[in-house]
Amino acid sequence: MKIAFKVQTKIKKPVAEVFSAVSKPEILNKHFTLAAKGELKSGSTVFWNWSDLEAGLNVKVLNVIENEKIELSWNSIAGTDTQIVFTFKELDSNSTLLIIEESGWNTDQKSLDASYDHCSGWEHMAQC
Numbered sequence: 001m002k003i004a005f006k007v008q009t010k011i012k013k014p015v016a017e018v019f020s021a022v023s024k025p026e027i028l029n030k031h032f033t034l035a036a037k038g039e040l041k042s043g044s045t046v047f048w049n050w051s052d053l054e055a056g057l058n059v060k061v062l063n064v065i066e067n068e069k070i071e072l073s074w075n076s077i078a079g080t081d082t083q084i085v086f087t088f089k090e091l092d093s094n095s096t097l098l099i100i101e102e103s104g105w106n107t108d109q110k111s112l113d114a115s116y117d118h119c120s121g122w123e124h125m126a127q128c
Helices: 015-023 024-029 109-127
Strands: 005-012 036-037 044-049 057-065 069-077 079-091 095-105
Touching: 005 109, 015 069, 015 079, 015 095, 024 036, 069 095, 095 109
Parallel strands: none
Antiparallel strands: 005 095, 036 044, 044 057, 057 069, 069 079, 079 095
C-alpha cells in the first residue's frame, strides 16, 4: 500500500498568475524555494533547494499543461520516489483553486514522517 495526500486552497489571483508562481523559478524563489533552477517544461529536470536541505533535489518534470496542470516526480528525503500533481482550476477571472497532490509514499515510519513534512510544506507553498 502506498500513501498519498492532497491539499488545496482558493487563491484570489488569476489562474495564469498562480501557474507562473509555481512554474517560473524566479517567482518560486520568492516564496517557496531557496534556489530553484530551470523552468518547468515537460520532459526536463530542474533543481529545487530549500534552506533546510543541504543538497536540494532534482525534480523530473513529467507533464506541463499551461494554466491547468503540472506533474512532477522526485526522490524524496525518505528515499521514496513520489509523484506531485499541481492542478489549477479557474474559479472566475480573479480566483484559482490550487490543488496539490503527492503520492507514492511507503508506509514505513521514515516515509510517513517525510510525507507529513511534505504535506505541511505544500500547504505553506499554497498559502504564500
